[in-house]
Structures are given as structure tokens and as C-alpha cells.
Amino acid sequence: NGENFITDNPRIENLKESLLLKDIEVIEGDSKVTLKDIVSGIFVLILVGSLMYFLNKNSKQAQKEMLKMANIENDNHKTNLKFHDVAGNEEAKESLKELVGFLKNPEKFERYGARIPRGVLLYGPPGTGKTLLAKALAGEANVAFKAISGSDFVQVYAGLGASRVRNLFKNARKEGKCVIFIDEIDALGKKRRGIGTSSDESDRTLNALLTEMSGFAKNEGIIVVAATNRIDTLDDALLRPGRFDRQIEIGLPDVNARKKILEYHSKNKPIDKNVDLGRLAYETVYFSGAKLENLLNESAMIAAKNNNITITLDHIDKAFYQVIAGEEKKDRSAISIKEKKITAYHESGHGLVT
């Protein structure tokens, strides 16, 4: 409001006048735009644009991570799997059966002042039934099963791995009795290198896990089962009392176990009566449970493709070559398929003792 504005500055007085008279003059300066201006303008635009894109992408990524984390936290499900669904692995099953009682009735163990089992480490080659065993433990005790992979904790955002660990346990506690299954624990439980190194972030995540596991002050009915095929790389602190102090080796199945696994996975398949699963068990030395299941699946695929009524020895033979050939591609130094099969057959004369 120019009228209430009193000044003796003549320039302001002039300005006041022109404002009141709405007589504003546009003073045109030197409006020549040089090529340099255009180029730097474009440059600034690109810079700002890409910065915004980057920030947006990053926040989207972070949002995704958060969402994934929330999903993991809420990923509680009951499983119907039982120990009889795991063929072989008798010792491991015996050891885990002891924990079923604890999961069902932790208060009882508390009353007797019994030592609280917290963590079980299952170690051995992939595909040997470690996940299956952890699920069966939850199934037998009729408690929730929370599964997560160690690699899910390996984060690019500082501190997110550790907060994920805390969240996982917080939610498990809310849930009450449950089995937490951490697959590939080696991804987060590698030997620590110390603060100030590039593995600072993973150290923090591992420390969070160690703290959480020591934090089970009373019997809460939570058991953490972890799996790895690289026990040698694990940080010693993970294996100390109160953490994963129960360690069970899950080896490749021996000939008897292979037969049981083959029988289990052929239950729902029309296997020809001429197929001798006992003999097949002898021929499949070094096959894991997963590989045996794969062999039967491939055989069923071949039989189905050929519209055969049953799965014959011929189908199994073809599948055998396919399954081994798949491996062969991965392992260039491997001996030829045929040689491998003959070796397997001879070696298995006594069965493979693991």
C-alpha cells in the first residue's frame, strides 16, 4: 500500500508513483542469448533431471526393500510337514524330535530350569533336506514357520540389515511359539573383520543377530534353525553356547536313504513294476535328495511326453543322463557321463556311507 509508506528517498518516491499509476515500465536489458547460455542451460536441466530420477529410483528401491521386509515379518505360516516326510536323516530327526516337546510346552522346561535350546545349525551339501527338516520341526510342534534367507539381510543401505534382524525377532516374539528358519546363514554370518573395514555393514547385521539370540531371556518357545553348506566360513561367535550350539551334519544320503527318498517321491507316480528302486538307489551315488526327486520328475516328464501309461526303466535312464548332463555343464572337469554312471554303480556296491 503505497499511500502509507513515507520516505524521503526520491527514488522510492518515484517508484511509489509509478506503482500507484500502474505505470510500470519494463526496462529491457541486453537480451542476447549466447550459445554458451543454451548449452549450460541444457546441462543444468540434465543434471537436475538425472538427480531427481536417481533420488526417485532410490526411494522406490528403499520402499521396495521396506515392503519386502514387512512381508518377511508377516510371513508366518503353519506347515503340515512331518518328520515322516523326510526320508533318511534319522539322526537329525532324533535330535530335532527332542525340541518338539520344548516348542509345544516351553513353560514346563522353564519350571524345571532346563537349559533353553535356542539355535540349531544344519550343515551339509545343498538339496539334502535341511529346509525340509526345519519345516517338519514346526509341523510336528504345530507352531508357525518363519523362513528367511541370510542373503535377505545383506543390504546396501547402512543399518537396514540389522534393523531387519531386530524386526524379525520382534515379530516372532509377538507371534509366540515358532520356528525361525534362516537359510544360507553364511551370507550374514561370515567371520567378522572388525569396525572400519568394508564389511562394517555385515558385521553390524551379524552383531544384531547375536544380540537377538542372546536376548531370549526366558523360554519363549522360539527356536532358530539355520542352514549352511559352508560351516567353515561362519563366525565362531555364532557357534557358541546360547547361539547355534546344536550342530547337526546333514550329509548326502547313503544307499538306504536314497532308496527311501526314491520310494517317497514315487508314491504319486505310475512307476512301472519292472523298475527296481533298490537298484536305482545303488546307481545314484552322490545324488542329493533334491537330485533324486529331480530324476523322478524328469522321468515322469519323459513318460508323459511319450504318452506312456507307466514310467519305465527306459524313461528313468534317459532322465538320468539329462540330470547328470545338467551337472556336467556346470563342472567342466567332470568325467564323461557314461563313465560316471559306471563308476557310480561300482562304488555303490557297498553303498555310500556318509
Ligand code: ADP
Ligand atoms: P536343503 O535345504 O538341504 O538345500 P531342501 O530341504 O530344500 O534342501 O530339499 C529340496 C527338495 O529335495 C525337497 O523339497 C524335497 O523334495 C527333496 N528332498 C531333499 N532331501 C529329502 C529327503 N531326505 N527326503 C525327501 N525329500 C527330500
